[in-house]
Amino acid sequence: MKVGIVGCGQLSRMLALAGWPMGFRFSFLADPDEPVRCIEGLGSVVRLDTTMTARDVYGGLGNPDVITVERESVNVPLLRQLKVFCPVYPDPDIVWAIQNRHREKTLVAGLGIPLSPWEVFREREPVQEAITRIGGLPVVIKSTEEGYDGHNQWIIDSRETLEAFEKEREKLLQGPAAKDPHEWIVEQKIAFDREISVIGARSPDGNILIYTPGENSHNQGILVHSVIPAPDLSGPLHNKARDYIYRLLQETGYVGVLAVECFVAGNELLVNELAPRVHNSGHWTIDGAATSQFENHLRAITSLPLGNTAHQGGVIGMVNLLGQKHSDDSQAPDQLITQGTYLHWYNKTSRPGRKLGHLNILAENEEELSGSFKYLQEAQATIP
Known part of the structure; x- marks a missing residue:
């Protein structure tokens, strides 16, 4: 059985180490500048570039029987195209839902599963209004994407911390990525046990x-x-x-x-x-x-x-x-x-x-x- 994995980090490493004794063989898809030391010796590596089609990627991976991912920050349109050639699990649609906190919370709430009170705000929409709607401070603000291990997250418990976030937001909206859409989640900071x-x-x-x-x-x-x-x-x-x-x-x-x-x-x-x-x-x-x-x-x-x-x-x-x-x-x-x-x-x-x-x-x-x-x-x- 040949398994293609999108990503070359430690999770890919441990997947391959678990699969080798079972007779599985692996190949890995790396982003252009992604380090590959974690998976050295565990399978071939294909480095993605903008000229590659889904067919190129599938062939470069050695025509795997199935493709999976080691992270949620992946190219979902490419995963959907790869489904033409073999199963892709988890399904790209569920990866797409979970890779964005707004869509993730919408999914969870839609199943009747409880969450901390939350609101979404975009670009320069007033965050104070969203904070008021969920009960006021303290809150946690999180970027809807590219947030892990505490990155792109802000604890807001005072006027000063809110002003600091607003300054960071303004820099982002005026910076190199200003043309990209920006979206954040604000959620009530739960005094959890x-x-x-x-x-x-x-x-x-x-x-x-x-x-x-x-x-x-x-x-x-x-x-x-x-x-x-x-x-x-x-x-x-x-x-x-x-x-x-x-x-x-x-x-x-x-x-x-x-x-x-x-x-x-x-x-x-x-x-x-x-x-x-x-x-x-x-x-x-x-x-x-x-x-x-x-x-x-x-x-x-x-x-x-x-x-x-x-x-x-x-x-x-x-x-x-x-x-x-x-x-x-x-x-x-x-x-x-x-x-x-x-x-x-x-x-x-x-x-x-x-x-x-x-x-x-x-x-x-x-x-x-x-x-x-x-x-x-x-x-x-x-x-x-």
């Missing part, structure tokens, strides 16, 4: 399997670590999380792995974001589940039976390893490997805050896992 995520997979025949929800901790918008199962998650909240992702998978006819990030606020569960792909908060499944999210994504898109999603053992932790400085020669921190700890290194150049790899930790209980987190937090400063 914690964030959880739930990951599920759906095959073309409609079979759905869901992983155990985990709790996520962030710093400046970047995922620091996850704990699975989410500690002390009540039965009703657990059921809501499973219901939300089941409805999203089923009602959209989704094929592949989908991630849903949610805010827990008392007895309420509010959807924050979706990801139409394998997801950082699901990296624990490589060592902590019977079948990883990466293998199940491949199983789904190739119409193979989905694998068991049960988590293994007691408590599982996933820790992102972030770059501390700029370096073209980042080395895998083997010194962090201990019994019950499993390192996954992405072969990326280092820069501050960049995800260079992750560790999965299998622990007997939350106390043991907390000790491992503390040790790793102190040791991460040694990573180049």
Whole structure:
């Protein structure tokens, strides 16, 4: 089975590493200036240019049996054209919906799934009116596209922070991209208790399997670590999380792995974001589940039976390893490997805050896992 993947980052790497033992072979589509170190040796690479047709891309990828994506920021018109030659999963239409926060929230709300109150505003439309309609400050403003790991997001909790955003908006509207349409979401800043995520997979025949929800901790918008199962998650909240992702998978006819990030606020569960792909908060499944999210994504898109999603053992932790400085020669921190700890290194150049790899930790209980987190937090400063 030949699989083409749009993108050459760590998610493509882990998909290929999961698929090689299954006999799959891979090719990758790279943007013109996209780094490819993550997938070196795992398949051929086609670098996209403006002269290429969908037929050129398909042939360059080696006529794959199926095409998938590792990110939502992709050329959807090209994906739609590639459907002439082979299946493309997830379907380009659902990728198109989720890659824009306005369309994403419209999709979620249309299924009756609760969200934080939100409004959309464009260009120079007055943001204060939108803020008033959702109940006033504090709010979070997010660009509807190209926002991840805290980028293109502003917390507005005072007149001063609102004025700072307005100055940034004006610079953008007068800058090199002034001719492009600009759109933002403003949403009520929820005083949530914690964030959880739930990951599920759906095959073309409609079979759905869901992983155990985990709790996520962030710093400046970047995922620091996850704990699975989410500690002390009540039965009703657990059921809501499973219901939300089941409805999203089923009602959209989704094929592949989908991630849903949610805010827990008392007895309420509010959807924050979706990801139409394998997801950082699901990296624990490589060592902590019977079948990883990466293998199940491949199983789904190739119409193979989905694998068991049960988590293994007691408590599982996933820790992102972030770059501390700029370096073209980042080395895998083997010194962090201990019994019950499993390192996954992405072969990326280092820069501050960049995800260079992750560790999965299998622990007997939350106390043991907390000790491992503390040790790793102190040791991460040694990573180049």
